[in-house]
Amino acid sequence: MDEQIDVTPARVTVTYCTQCNWMLRAAWLAQELLTTFGTRLTEVALVPRTGGIFQVHVGDELVWDRKERKGFPEVPVLKRIVRDRVAPGLSLGHTDRVGGAS
Template sequence: MTADARRVEIEYCTRCRWLPRAAWLAQELLTTFEQELTELALRPGTGGVFVVRVGDEVVWDRREQGFPEPTAVKQAVRDRVAPGKPLGHSEK
């Protein structure tokens, strides 16, 4: 697995003021995957964007799936960077 495959990017709309939501989700991911991720980037965007990528793969897009619950994003990230890692009570 390359380092880029363990890089997460959260692109958020600056006009919509979604930085706090993106930062909170980033904190959740960094806390859960502190050993597995090599980098987590917050990327400012516009046009109502809220997209989570692992490497080059989109794992969550607000336009298609609505705003994510942290558990759903954690599961999507886990499936790509640490398959089999238990997520504890948040998975039940």
């Protein structure tokens, strides 16, 4: 049974610092998002930069900045943040039940 879900396809961008060797972390988060959201995302782009940057954008909206938030996003938290923007009606299963609010 397919449930109806509001969907706004979006591009997710993960900008990461090459000097800090954060490419694997960025790729892992991209894989997690693609696995969870599939075609609800138009693209997940990895953008190499320098200077300690680690940011996640959904469309033009900055949803995570390592410097502002003093760390990296936990996968369940990032999934909820992305879900709330691209598919608000989508259940994330155990991710919605574990870890509290984002």
